[in-house]
Amino acid sequence: MSKKMKVVTIGGGSSYTPELLEGFIKRYDELPVSELWLVDVEAGKEKQDIIFDLCLRMIKRAGVPITLYKTLDRRAALVNADFVTTQLRVGQLKARELDERIPLSYGYLGQETNGAGGLFKGLRTIPVIFDIIKDVEEICPQAWIINFTNPAGMVTEAVFRHTSFKRFLGVCNIPVGMKMFIRNVLQVTPQDNLSIDLFGLNHMVFIKDVLVNGTSRFAELLEGVASGTLKASGVKNIFDLPFSAGLIRSLKLIPCSYLLYYFRQKEMLAIETAEFYKGxxxxxxxxQVEKQLFELYKNPELDTKPKELELRGGAYYSDAACEVISAIYNNKQTEHYVNFPHKGHIDNIPADWAIEMTCTIGRDGATPTSRIKHFDENVLGLIYTIKSFEVAASRAALSGEFNDVLLALNLNPLIHSDKDAESLARDMLLAHQAYLPEFAQAIAQLK
Known part of the structure; x- marks a missing residue:
């Protein structure tokens, strides 16, 4: 067997951790994890303790020699780490609720990775990720950081734009869900070779071709989605609306479900506003789902990941993360869909952008697929708009300047008024001040 490996999971008290562990257990023959460290902060200690006990039972049931640790001391955990996974939520779910409710009170979509909510989640998260990177550079510089903390695209952009750390990949479950949908509807067997040409930004990806054993089957997939005979893959945290047949046929692309926020903005806002006014x-x-999950997790008889975890909205994260880790560890050179800097591979966007697209992953990280050389012109304008927002947001997260926050908000297509942007920025900075130390001076001037 290959040498033993150490994995450190930051945000170890997350309800997703049992799924991540299940992924490691399933792949133990190819990923011989000898140590798994669950790291959290004081506010997450109670959940971390529950998760730790459940994970111990899962390991015992599986009969694999993984030694499990829990700690609130991140630096101690990082010693000799091979992989660091980040799945943290600064301010926990109460902060997410503010990210959704405050924009909705102004009549704007509230969401944790899009619009004003996505911006403020990024402002809270990016400095913490940078602190983790500093620790990794000092303590375990050989380690890879596999990030699935949202907003993953904005975080990845900030890392490659404002640090020199290279061993970092952003992972998302959306492309994995789309791939599973395609496998099901095209009845692709495990023996078949399925390859997907996917491109864009995190939560803004499009599929432009699907190859089964080297033969394109995109035309039948596209027409099936357009006509409604095939139901496009949705995710639990987005209200499930179909894209119009005209959009699908005219784009000649299959968009991920997060693009409902742009192509069906009126309907999505109406749905979320109705939910908001109902409380x-x-x-x-x-x-509510998480409360129920942790009640299940406390059961001393439970020693597997419960089915109810799928209601949480993060299904397939373990497949995404574990497959990427295995590809690096075993130098697999296999196809994946991650956030990383393309370094000029795409010829019609700036060379310094971090993007999400089909790539090959091995011991040196991600290499873009040779089949995608440029982004489809039909959606390039929207991609440019969102990337400009991400770049401005990553700058604001580090500067702590009120005007940088305003710029990012005004660049976002889900915000329609510069006056509202100013009020939103003020309200959200004050609401999240406990988790925005970089903005202490700006917040003091707002009071």
Missing amino acids: GARATVVQ
């Missing part, structure tokens, strides 16, 4: 929001639902 609900996605964050409220998630908190």
